[in-house]
Amino acid sequence: xxQTLLSIRNIKKHFGAVQAIAGIDLDIxxxxxxxxxGASGSGKTTLLRMLAGxxxxxxxxxxxxxxxxxxxxxxxxxxNLMFQSYALFPHMTAAQNIAYGLEMDKLxxxxxxxxxxxILDVIQLSPLANRKPDQLSGGQRQRVALARALVKxxxxxxxxxxxxxxxxxxxxxxxxxxxxxxxEFGITFIVVTHDQEExxxxxxxxxxxxxxxxxxxxxxxxxxxxxxSRFAAGFIGVMNFLPVRRSGNELIAKDGxxxxxDLGDDLANESDAVAAVRPERLSLDVQDxxxxxxxxxxxLAYHGLDLQVHLDTPLSSEPIxxxxxADAAEGRRLSIGENVTVGWPAxxxxxxxx
Amino acid sequence: xxxxxxFYLMTxxxxxxxxxxxIPCLLILALAFFRRGTYGGIEYTFTxxxxxxxxxxxxxxxxxxxxxxxxxxxxxxxxxxxAAAYAIAAxxxxxxxxxxxxxxxxxxxxxxxxxYAWIVLLNREGLIASIVHxxxxxxxxxxxxxxxxxxxxxxxxxxxxxxILACYAPLSRLNPEIAEASRDLGGSGxxxxxxxxxxxxxxxxATGFVFVFVLSIGNFVTPALLGGxxxxxxxxxxxxxxxxxxxxxxxxxxxxxxxxxxxGLLTLQTFATERASGARQEDT
Ligand SMILES: Nc1ncnc2c1ncn2[C@@H]1O[C@H](COP(=O)(O)OP(=O)(O)OP(=O)(O)O)[C@@H](O)[C@H]1O
Ligand SMILES: [Mg+2]
Numbered sequence: 001x002x003q004t005l006l007s008i009r010n011i012k013k014h015f016g017a018v019q020a021i022a023g024i025d026l027d028i029x030x031x032x033x034x035x036x037x038g039a040s041g042s043g044k045t046t047l048l049r050m051l052a053g054x055x056x057x058x059x060x061x062x063x064x065x066x067x068x069x070x071x072x073x074x075x076x077x078x079x080n081l082m083f084q085s086y087a088l089f090p091h092m093t094a095a096q097n098i099a100y101g102l103e104m105d106k107l108x109x110x111x112x113x114x115x116x117x118x119i120l121d122v123i124q125l126s127p128l129a130n131r132k133p134d135q136l137s138g139g140q141r142q143r144v145a146l147a148r149a150l151v152k153x154x155x156x157x158x159x160x161x162x163x164x165x166x167x168x169x170x171x172x173x174x175x176x177x178x179x180x181x182x183x184e185f186g187i188t189f190i191v192v193t194h195d196q197e198e199x200x201x202x203x204x205x206x207x208x209x210x211x212x213x214x215x216x217x218x219x220x221x222x223x224x225x226x227x228x229s230r231f232a233a234g235f236i237g238v239m240n241f242l243p244v245r246r247s248g249n250e251l252i253a254k255d256g257x258x259x260x261x262d263l264g265d266d267l268a269n270e271s272d273a274v275a276a277v278r279p280e281r282l283s284l285d286v287q288d289x290x291x292x293x294x295x296x297x298x299x300l301a302y303h304g305l306d307l308q309v310h311l312d313t314p315l316s317s318e319p320i321x322x323x324x325x326a327d328a329a330e331g332r333r334l335s336i337g338e339n340v341t342v343g344w345p346a347x348x349x350x351x352x353x354x
Numbered sequence: 355x356x357x358x359x360x361f362y363l364m365t366x367x368x369x370x371x372x373x374x375x376x377i378p379c380l381l382i383l384a385l386a387f388f389r390r391g392t393y394g395g396i397e398y399t400f401t402x403x404x405x406x407x408x409x410x411x412x413x414x415x416x417x418x419x420x421x422x423x424x425x426x427x428x429x430x431x432x433x434x435x436x437a438a439a440y441a442i443a444a445x446x447x448x449x450x451x452x453x454x455x456x457x458x459x460x461x462x463x464x465x466x467x468x469x470y471a472w473i474v475l476l477n478r479e480g481l482i483a484s485i486v487h488x489x490x491x492x493x494x495x496x497x498x499x500x501x502x503x504x505x506x507x508x509x510x511x512x513x514x515x516x517x518i519l520a521c522y523a524p525l526s527r528l529n530p531e532i533a534e535a536s537r538d539l540g541g542s543g544x545x546x547x548x549x550x551x552x553x554x555x556x557x558x559x560a561t562g563f564v565f566v567f568v569l570s571i572g573n574f575v576t577p578a579l580l581g582g583x584x585x586x587x588x589x590x591x592x593x594x595x596x597x598x599x600x601x602x603x604x605x606x607x608x609x610x611x612x613x614x615x616x617x618g619l620l621t622l623q624t625f626a627t628e629r630a631s632g633a634r635q636e637d638t
Contacts, residue, residue: 054534074537081538087531091553100549104540152539 003030005188006051006156011060013046013212020046022212023060028156028190033182035199036192038209039235044192045084047209048158051190052081064155075104080149084160084192086141088133094144095120095129101152119147122181138165139174146178150185159191163198171195175202196236200224208232230352233276240282240320242275243354251275251351255314260290261349272354279308279323281348284332289343295320297338309334311342383613386606394600404607413591417611420588423502423577424570427509431566432559434510435517439558442518443525454522458515465512469579472508473499476580500582508576513569517562524558525551557627564623568616588612 006028013021020043028034036044049055051062053074061070069077080101089097095116102112120126123143133141142162149157162178163171179202182189193199199206200220207217208231216228227233234241244251244259246267251259259275267273283289295313302308307329310319322342324332334340386404389397407413442453460468475481476499483495498504528551536546574589581587586594588608595605 052538054537074534075540075542081535083531083535085529085531087529087535089532089535089550089554100536100541101539104545148535148539 004028005030005032005065007063008051009061009063011047011050011062012058013043013050013055014058019212021050021057024209024212024214026207026214026217028188030188031186032188033179033202033204034188034190035203035206036190036209037194037196037199037206037235039194041211042209043212044194044209045160048081048160048190048192051156052079052158053077054081078155079158080152080154080156081158082145082149082160082162084164086133086145088141088145088148090133093130093132094125094136094140097133097144098148098151101148105152115151119151122184123147139170142166142174146181150181150187153185154187156188156190159189161192161194163193163195171198178202200236208235210235227350230274230276233350233352238279238321238323239276240279240316241318242277242315244273244275244351246271246273251349253315257293257315259349260346261351262347263351267351267353274352274354276350276352277344277348279321281344282320282322282342283344284322284324284328284340284342286343290346291349292341292343293320294339294341297334297336297340300334300336307334309340311340379613382602382606383610384606385603386610388603390601390603394602396602401603404603405610407604408607408611413608416586416591417588419585420571421615423505423509423587424567427506427513427570428563428566430506431510431514431517432521432563435514435562436521436555436559438514439518439521439525442522443528450526454518457518460511461515465575466579468512469508469576472504472511472580476504476507499580502581502585504580505577505587508580509566509570509573512576513566516565516569520562520565521555521558524555528554560623560626564619568619571615572612 004027006026008024008026008028010023010025011021012019012023022043024047036047038044046055050057053069053072057070061068063069064077064079069079089100092100098116098119099112102115107115116129117126120129123146125140125143125147128136128140133144136144142165146159146162149159159178163174166174175198178189178191191199191202200223203220205217205219206223208215208223210231216223216232218226223232224236227236227239230241233239242253242259244253246252246263246269248269249263251261251263251273253259253275261275277291286292293313293315295311297309298312298319299310300307301310305326307324307326309322309324311322313320320342385396387400387402389399389401389403391397408417438457442450442457445453473480477483478495478497478499480499482498486495532554533546533550536550537543541549571587572589572592574587574593577585577587577590578593589612592605592608592612595601595608599605
């Protein structure tokens with residue numbers, strides 16, 4: 001689990017004047033489920049295409065198993081890519097699509113047949129093996145595309161928004177399915193997504209891309225609980241941001257109230273900063289918390305599992321979001337216009353320079 | 355669109371075709387079943403003689419000759435045209451319209467002028483000959499004008515733009531990621547072309563081939579001008595029956611067979627395209 005499979009060293013990609021990838025270092029471990037997360041246009045596809053061999057890096061190198069593969073042609077890389085558009089061969093059946101890569105490896109016929117049958121079984125499409133792509137549903141096509149890339153048992157499988165075209169429920173099922181398949185085949189996965197929830201659910205580690213730069217890389221827990229930048233904090237999940245000023249060992253909010261946090265040394269005294277806290281860390285009417293603020297309920301949104309409360313406060317122009325579990329919401333009926341006090345412990349405050 | 359609406363929209367075109375094309379054609383074709391008058395003209399007594407005459411070895415061989423020339427022209431045009439269309443579709447998107455414009459440019463000049471231009475080129479004292487001689491070649495050049503090759507060259511040249519357009523359409527619609535998927539799965543450039551690009555664009559090739567074949571087999575201008583009086587193609591034969599031999603019934607019989615061949619091919623091609631159309635419904 002700790003062996004490094006892929007090393008990306010200071011890789012850059014320019015398209016004319018456009019800098020799609022601005023210099024990235026990344027190590028991917030053997031058998032890892034790695035997620036690349038970023039907004040549209042952040043360079044996710046470009047990075048994957050460089051790993052697959054369809055774009056030559058402007059600078060930098062890609063090492064697979066210790067060998068520099070930066071200039072190896074796509075058909076000679078032990079890497080397979082599942083395209084954002086699936087790119088199935090429309091004139092071939094599902095089974096022929098899947099067999100194609102094995103035929104390229106010049107495997108004996110009986111072995112090809114056996115392996116295609118096996119993987120069709122894994123993706124539960126055996127009955128539809130002889131359908132052409134245009135006779136399959138979006139979800140079925142997506143599974144064929146996955147099987148086609150997977151059946152070659154590459155060292156590294158790249159998946160570009162593999163679940164992008166699916167509805168929410170099917171997405172949830174397929175996320176677990178992908179994890180199961182990855183575990184079963186023991187192949188390293190790099191999955192591109194712009195759905196942060198999906199990345200949190202599926203990945204062993206997540207890298208956040210922003211305008212061609214790598215912002216942060218770490219486990220879902222690290223990324224969610226300890227974002228290293230204001231952008232990362234806002235990109236993953238919901239975050240309340242409060243404009244503050246550092247004064248000695250304290251943070252002073254806009255209305256003069258104090259906010260406590262574990263402050264490091266990297267924030268200079270008397271400088272502007274942003275304090276951040278997750279909605280689920282806030283609790284109602286707690287007396288002994290380190291931080292406390294009072295506000296007026298401006299909106300309530302019921303989500304079944306939880307209740308989201310918007311609070312207007314003098315600390316910020318944006319409403320503060322609170323997420324109450326169904327239980328907590330049952331015990332304390334809230335109504336719009338009501339004044340409530342919420343609190344949270346100092347260890348849950350994150351601080352970023354403004 | 356509902357069937358009814360599309361029917362209404364097609365009515366003017368259908369009426370035009372029926373009134374001015376189908377009916378006159380049928381009238382002419384009907385002549386095939388009548389006797390030729392002694393001094394030209396038509397004698398309205400039923401006969402199958404004209405139809406039988408088409409199978410006379412003399413005329414059947416002209417049919418075969420025409421088919422082989424048309425087939426050869428179509429084959430060459432498809433190879434050259436597909437390559438050109440492939441190159442255009444691979445060019446930067448901004449340059450493609452200009453390249454296409456140049457490819458179809460010959461269409462904007464008169465057919466006769468274009469064909470006469472080939473006479474100037476292929477002549478014994480023509481441009482090609484004088485260039486070769488000016489390069490120091492002293493010997494006798496093989497005859498170029500008034501040969502079968504000249505006819506094939508003329509036909510290929512004239513119908514090449516059709517093929518380029520017919521092949522460019524499916525090539526330009528290809529999702530480049532499909533070819534990349536083939537490379538990704540281990541296919542070489544050539545394998546990718548043979549197993550993915552070519553089958554997916556086959557309908558365009560079929561359309562181009564049938565177009566050139568159908569237009570060539572009935573052509574009479576190019577064989578007359580570039581083939582000289584040396585040989586006849588079926589188009590020349592029909593032309594002669596109507597305009598010089600004054601044997602309209604036999605001319606009609608020949609035309610009937612020509613039309614039958616064309617219709618057969620076009621029907622085949624339509625079916626083939628329809629069957630393959632799944633290949634082009636690649637979306638998102
Ligand atoms: N072939 C190209 N030529 C020029 N610019 C390109 C090319 N490919 C990508 N870009 C640019 O590079 C940047 C990154 O694009 P990329 O496709 O990698 O984004 P992405 O993260 O995959 O986005 P999405 O989530 O929308 O798929 C964008 O600004 C894009 O416009
Ligand atoms: Mg993308």
